[in-house]
Amino acid sequence: MRSGSYVKSLEFLSNVPLKFKIMGMVIFTAFLISLISIIQVYETTERQAVSYLKEVSRSTANEMANLSEDYLLTNDIYKLDQIFQETVRLRPNLRYLFVVDKSGDVTASSFGSGFPRELLKVNRNVKKTKIELIGTDEGKILDGAAPIMHGNLGIIHAGVSFKKSRNNINQLIQSLVVTLLTIIGVGIVLSLFLTYIITEPIKDLLDATKAIGKGNYAIKPLKSTNDEIGELVLAFNDMAYKLTKSEKERSERENQRKILLKKIIDAQENERKRVARDLHDKLAQTLASLTIEFKLIENSRTLNHASLTKKIKELRGAITKELDSLRTLCSDLRPSVIDDLGLIPAIELFKDEFTKRYKISCDLRIHGDIDVRLDKTAKIVVYRIIQEALINVARHSFTDKVNLTLKCNSDFLKGTIQDNGKGFDLSKEHDLAGIYGMRERAEMLNGRLSFYSEINKGTTVSFEIPLKR
Numbered sequence: 001m002r003s004g005s006y007v008k009s010l011e012f013l014s015n016v017p018l019k020f021k022i023m024g025m026v027i028f029t030a031f032l033i034s035l036i037s038i039i040q041v042y043e044t045t046e047r048q049a050v051s052y053l054k055e056v057s058r059s060t061a062n063e064m065a066n067l068s069e070d071y072l073l074t075n076d077i078y079k080l081d082q083i084f085q086e087t088v089r090l091r092p093n094l095r096y097l098f099v100v101d102k103s104g105d106v107t108a109s110s111f112g113s114g115f116p117r118e119l120l121k122v123n124r125n126v127k128k129t130k131i132e133l134i135g136t137d138e139g140k141i142l143d144g145a146a147p148i149m150h151g152n153l154g155i156i157h158a159g160v161s162f163k164k165s166r167n168n169i170n171q172l173i174q175s176l177v178v179t180l181l182t183i184i185g186v187g188i189v190l191s192l193f194l195t196y197i198i199t200e201p202i203k204d205l206l207d208a209t210k211a212i213g214k215g216n217y218a219i220k221p222l223k224s225t226n227d228e229i230g231e232l233v234l235a236f237n238d239m240a241y242k243l244t245k246s247e248k249e250r251s252e253r254e255n256q257r258k259i260l261l262k263k264i265i266d267a268q269e270n271e272r273k274r275v276a277r278d279l280h281d282k283l284a285q286t287l288a289s290l291t292i293e294f295k296l297i298e299n300s301r302t303l304n305h306a307s308l309t310k311k312i313k314e315l316r317g318a319i320t321k322e323l324d325s326l327r328t329l330c331s332d333l334r335p336s337v338i339d340d341l342g343l344i345p346a347i348e349l350f351k352d353e354f355t356k357r358y359k360i361s362c363d364l365r366i367h368g369d370i371d372v373r374l375d376k377t378a379k380i381v382v383y384r385i386i387q388e389a390l391i392n393v394a395r396h397s398f399t400d401k402v403n404l405t406l407k408c409n410s411d412f413l414k415g416t417i418q419d420n421g422k423g424f425d426l427s428k429e430h431d432l433a434g435i436y437g438m439r440e441r442a443e444m445l446n447g448r449l450s451f452y453s454e455i456n457k458g459t460t461v462s463f464e465i466p467l468k469r
C-alpha cells in the first residue's frame, strides 16, 4: 500500500510542469530552512534565558538576604517593605521579594497587602540557596530562596518572572520570521527568473519539435547558450538542418520521379503511335494492295503459267520485305533475342545495329559468365541501361568511338560506357529524364549508377549491380 502511494506521488511529481518543480523545490527548501532556524533560535535563546534568570534569582536572593539582616535585627519592617517594593519596581525581571520567619509567618514582602498564600508552600525549610520553578496565573516564576543568618531570621524568597524575557524572545522570533519571509520572497522572485531562463529555451525547442512533427521544416535555427541546454539546442539545430536537407532532397527526387514517370508514359504513347502508324502505313497498305493483286489474278482469264509464276514471285518478294520490317518492329519493341539467345548476344546485335545506324564504332569487352549469373529482369535492366547510354553517346557526344565493358565477379556486375566526346556539366543540365531513368533502373536492383563527365574530355557512365549467389 505504502509503496503504491509512493510510486503514485512520484508519478504525480514527474507530471508536474518543470516550472512548478523548480519553484516548488525553492519554496519548500526555503520554508524548511526557515522553520529549522526559527526552532533552533527559539530553543537556544530560551535555554540561555532560563539559565540567566536562574542566576538572577539566586543572586538576588543572596544579595537581599544580606541586606535584610540589619533591618530584621532592628525590626525595621516598614523600611524593609519599602526597600523590597522599590527593588521589585526597579529590576525588570524581579516579580516579588518576601521573608518568611521560622514559624512560617510572612515578616516583610513587596506585595504590601494581599499576599498570595500559595507562595508559602514553595521552597520551605531550605538550608542553603535553592531555586524552584513554579507555575502561577501570571506564568512561570523561578523562586530563589536563601536563609537569612543560617535561617535564624527566616528565609527570603526572590521571584523572577519569565514574562519580560519571553517578550524579548517573541520579539526576536518575530523579526527573524520577517527576515526569513523577505528572503523567501526574494528566493521566489529569483527562482521565477531562473525558471524562465531554463524553461524558455526548452519551450522553444518543444514548439520547434512539434512544428517539425507536423511536417513544417521551415523553422529558424534556435538561439543557443553555453550550458547543457545550449548544447541540446545546437544538437537540435543540427538535426533540424539535416532533416530539412534530406526532406528537400526527398521531395526533389520525388519530383524527378514524377517527371520520369510522365516521360515514360509519353514515350510509351509515342511508341504506340509510331507502331500504329507503321502498321497502318506499311503493313496494312501492303496487305491491301496484295489483296487487290490476288483479286486481279483470281479474275484474270488471260494469264498463262509463265506470267502467273512471275506475278507470284513478285508478290512473295513484297511479303518477305514486309515480314522483315515486321520483325524489326517487333525487336525494337521487345528484344526477343534476350529471351531466345541471352543478354550478351542481344547486346552484340544492338551494338552492330548501332554502329551501322550511327557510324560510331563500339569496342565491346566482356569478362565473366554474365548470362548465367543474371536473372531475366536484371538482363532487361542492364540491356536498357546500355541502350540509353549508347543512344546518349550517339545523340550528344559527337564522337565516333565508344568503349563498352561488362565485368562480372562473384558479387557484382560492373559496367562502363565511356566516350571521348564533348562531355557535359551535369549540374547545368535540366532535363535529365534519361539519366534518372538509368539510375532508377540500377537502384531497382539495389545497384548504383554514376556519371563522370568533363567538357571536351568525354563522359563515363558506370554501374554496379549486386548478384545473387
Ligand SMILES: Nc1ncnc2c1ncn2[C@@H]1O[C@H](COP(=O)(O)OP(=O)(O)O)[C@@H](O)[C@H]1O
Residues within 6 Å of the ligand: 392, 393, 395, 396, 397, 419, 421, 422, 423, 424, 429, 431, 432, 433, 434, 435, 436, 459
Ligand atoms: N555521352 C554524353 N555526352 C555528352 N552529353 C551527354 C551525354 N549523355 C548525356 N549528356 C547530356 O545530358 C543530358 C541529359 O541526358 P538524358 O537524361 O539522357 O536526356 P536526353 O538524352 O533525353 O537529352 C543530355 O541532354 C546531354 O546534354
Ligand SMILES: [Mg+2]
Residues within 6 Å of the ligand: 388, 391, 392, 434, 435
Ligand atoms: Mg538520353
